[in-house]
């Protein structure tokens with residue numbers, strides 16, 4: 349058996365499909381965010397670049413209060429957690445973090461996990477599994493971590509068309525009032541930047557006696573008067589049973605969580621293997637995350653400045669005829685529509701313009717909708733925006749990409765039902 353050959357062939361398949369990924373070697377500069385040093389593969393010395401695709405949406409990963417909380421906790425408690433919570437108990441900063449998170453979402457309790465990905469896997473699978481004969485009703489564009497949770501539950505599932513409440517209602521109606529039903533969806537979809545009709549989904553769930561689970565990963569910290577996400581902004585937090593979020597994007601650190609009623613949190617805590625059998629977050633990470641959550645509860649500055657720079661970026665790109673895909677969120681997707689060209693655009697931006705924007709290709713988005721996904725932060729200045737626009741115009745000319753509006757027919761808004769998107773956004 350030539351074991352190695354199979355791995356080589358697997359890699360070759362990805363390369364043939366232009367799906368092989370290369371990760372840039374970067375040193376993010378905390379004192380000069382969003383600046384970083386790029387170590388190119390050709391061995392030249394490191395070069396300065398501007399990062400335009402970070403999910404550290406508000407720059408909280410470099411906020412002085414967050415860094416200080418991390419430093420102080422590491423000095424006081426050490427570098428690691430010392431074990432699973434089952435074995436070693438819970439470090440106090442993690443207890444404080446969970447209290448901050450429960451309060452953020454107006455829920456009785458919260459439970460932290462080592463990542464958002466793990467929190468979706470653990471919570472969706474455990475909640476569905478503990479209900480008798482549960483049917484999971486899942487949005488067609490849900491993230492990979494939610495799909496893994498659905499699979500792991502072993503429960504029957506059905507997919508509703510993306511953000512389509514009529515389709516959802518049809519399913520709910522056909523299943524009937526008495527069967528256990530869990531509706532799982534995201535509040536803000538990170539590749540198109542579109543937002544779910546959460547209030548309508550919650551009302552339907554109530555009408556047909558279903559439980560609701562929402563992934564607010566791309567919204568926590570960024571929306572709502574205290575950073576509670578789209579549910580807080582839309583005043584529907586209390587109508588959703590389980591809110592899931594990450595500490596690694598808007599909150600700039602690491603970890604994931606759910607917030608819900610005591611009894612739900614206690615059940616997941618007690619039954620989910622991916623919670624029970626893995627070492628807890630280090631106390632320094634918990635303290636840093638709690639500082640970020642707290643800061644974004646009491647301050648509007650980060651959100652306001654980010655929204656302002658997002659609006660300016662969208663307006664400047666549109667004025668320069670760069671095809672920005674419209675949405676009402678902080679995500680700025682620029683349409684390319686071809687995997688190879690998307691990769692080339694990203695390469696030219698980095699090599700010629702010192703601008704880092706990762707290409708977004710299949711399977712993260714549908715084929716024919718490849719794009720550059722731009723995420724302005726409060727720290728991207730007007731000068732950064734002006735250089736970005738110039739650089740993109742240069743790239744568009746070099747590659748012969750069309751200027752102007754996003755070509756309509758190539759955008760696949762609706763996945764045909766019952767299409768299950770296996771690997772979703774990241």
Ligand SMILES: *Cc1c(COP(=O)(O)O)cnc(C)c1O
Pocket residue numbers: 463464465466468491493534538563565566594595596603604773774
């Ligand atoms: C990134 C992401 C996650 C996973 O969160 P991590 O903390 O990065 O593991 C979950 N859901 C969605 C929608 C995401 O985009």
